[in-house]
Amino acid sequence: LAFLGLLLLGLQGCAPEAGPLVDLSERGVAPTLTAPPAGSPPVYTFSYDHRLEPTEDAQMYASLLDYLTGHTGFRFRLYVSHDSQDLVSGLESGRIDFAAVGALSYLQAEARDGVRMLAVGRNSEGQSTYRAEIFARPDSPIQHVSDLRGKSFAFGSRTSTQGYLIPLIMMSEAGLRLQDLREYEHTGSHAECVDAVLSGQFDAGALQDTLAERLAAERSIRIVATSAAYPSSGIVAGTGVPPEIAERVRDALLTLDPQGKDGPNLYRWHDSEMPDGFAEARPGEYEALRGWARQLGILDSGGGTQP
């Protein structure tokens, strides 16, 4: 009897845990998953300009949303935009509530409707401006911007301030036009731009300053030229966001301390355009850029034109 009990016990012990019954053979067309039903707590959509690898961007801003949730009590969800146009239209249509955008995207969205800049990112020196860097491989003969004539060049995203607008300004100031380049391409992000240059696909490229300085310090690239300082990227609120909500989000952003207590909870924040947190946006600080964008014809179209 004991052995029988032993066997039964052993066999019973091998039974898997119970769970819901699912018939895998009953197939159908999978429905499109929708947003949470009405009545659920509000979830604010947050999007961003593509700057690094898609997953890197997503993880970096996901850590920022965790911070915002902790300081505002609001719930956020990342929205990965198809491209800059999708982001700008989303802000305009209310599909996107908040977004981390570069100056160009901000100027484009602001130009179409009243998208508000809540806070401007501060660089590692504590300035709410950033620069763009034109770089080449360390062994490249390119020494000046003017040496780019007849060379191939890799830009960042078409809506990137540091990857496209400011390098265009630098070339224009050096007397170069896009036609003077042997060829050029928008790689979509700063990381892809670096990959394109280091792989030899292009002779030089344009990059945001913090990433470029780190890579130069690592002797992965050599900086050819550094732009003037322009207002940095920032966090904007879309047209559908109530002012009080935007206010609380802005307050939370201004108290972000990436160099201090909040640093460990942020993902690769030092590679962002706001490594030292945020500063209040000052009216008129984007005027110079707005002028260049209009001059270069990329403010309204969002696309590149000949400067």
Next chain:
Amino acid sequence: VKLRWRVAGAVSLLLVVMGVLTVASINRVVMQVSQQQAADRGLAVARAVASGVADSVLQRKYLSTQAIIDGLQQSTPGIRYIYVTTLDGSVLSTFGQGFPVQLLAVNRLPDGVSESTQHIRTSEGPILDVGVVVLPGIPSQVHVGFAEDAVTQMVNQTSLWIILLTLLGVLLGTTGSYFLGSWISRPIEALSRVAEQLGQGELDREIPLTRGDEVGSLCQAFNAMAASLRLKFAQLADSERRYHTILEAADDAGEGVALFRLLGDGDGQLVYANETFAHWYGVDGRAACTTARSLLPEPSDPLVWGRLLPPFADPPGGVAPVAMTMPGEGASPLHLEISARRFVYEAEPAVIWLVRDVTVRHREEVERALLLQQTITAQEEERYRIARELHDETLQSLSATLFGIKVVEASLHQDAPSEQIEESLGQVKGRLTGTIREVQRVIYDLRPILLDELGLVAAIHSLADQRLRAQGIEADVQVVGHSRRLDTHQEVAVFRIVQEALQNIVRHAEAHSAVIAIEFRPDSLFIQVADDGIGFDPSLVPSEPDTGSGLGLLGMRERASLLGGTLSIDSAPGEGTTVVLTVPLPEPMPEVPGASRQCVS
């Protein structure tokens, strides 16, 4: 049931119970660990899948995502399905044709939860659905389904092995415990056998010491105990021998010994009685049903039982003995004296009786009392006799003498003839002579002067003359040995015994002659008085002196006893009587020259 089987059974039961618990525990642990490992592996694989598809999902490259999950399922064993919910809400899966819509309701990850596992039952067997988010904060999930058949199969196989090992362990444990129990119980069984033999009195048995463990120590202790028991039994046997020797000595000394265990009702149960006691009281010495009260007649004083069966410890100085009278074998009763002493026997209160036969002492005491009474009576009789003799004979003789003197005086005044006066004086003289003889006889009866002056032999000669020959009985006094003087009290006592014997001859024997033989031996004096009279039957003479008869014989015996000697009487009807007196003499008397043998007739 033998100890070895008990041990084997207990060990088997313990092993089975432990086996059941072990199998259950291990099975549970293995199941949990396996499922946990499967879940961990599933999470790791799901995370890898999520990482692999993250870029393509974020860039909305659905074909790339589909290709990635198809490749991962083919390259990773155990994966039943993979499906991905994209940023746009569509579902990419590896099911190929269609999608089991029910899966979307299972294990959905709510906001804020990055991963989760869920066991589900399907027609294809149990499946573990592992869901992870592609990236935190991204509304895109990856779900991987792992078939759990392998886990179940592995757990079943493990359980089977454990059960088989447990069975083997039970068999080995039972066998081992049986032999272990045998090894342990063997000396214990030997110990039990020897203990049984020890209980049957075989004290010389010992257990061979072969082991140095606790059992060996037990055997060693047992042997030591047996040796101690042997010694104690030997001491006990020796003590019992001494005890029996004492009891036998008590038997030899004519003392009865009985042991009673005190009962609660004031009686005592006989435990032991020696032969003398058993003989006196007619009991079996070891009759357990005999009680003290059943042996003795109920005494007139109930307090006597308190002395015979003392309920408390003996007072200092002991308890006064109790005198009892029992019917004797003959007509004479048996006088016994019981001394009771309380003590502890086999841890219980008991009392021992020491019973002595005091019949002789009792008789002697009675005899002494009667002798004293007889002596007083004899003294009074002697005084009466002397008074009577003085009144009847001496006083009459003196009165007659006085009358004769008055006659002579009258004759002188009347001038009677001288012949008449002489005749009267002669009569007076004769009467005075007779009176003097009577007075001498009286004085002799009181205390023979010869005894003091010439000694025993001369006194006996004179006694024979005055008592026997004066009555016409022929007397022959024979003296053998060296006649010598004895101590005064010895001579008086012997003289009185002979005087009584001769007096009996005169009074009762109707004899014609008597022989008085006196023999002076070196250490004793032997006197025999024999007559040819009518004799008598000594058995008819009561031995007890309370009848008043036989006081003469008793007085003779008493005097002989006071001298330390013996007196015997041999007589039969028509055969005459012989009285023999033997008196020990302390030291030889000085030899009397020429007195080797005297014979006086």
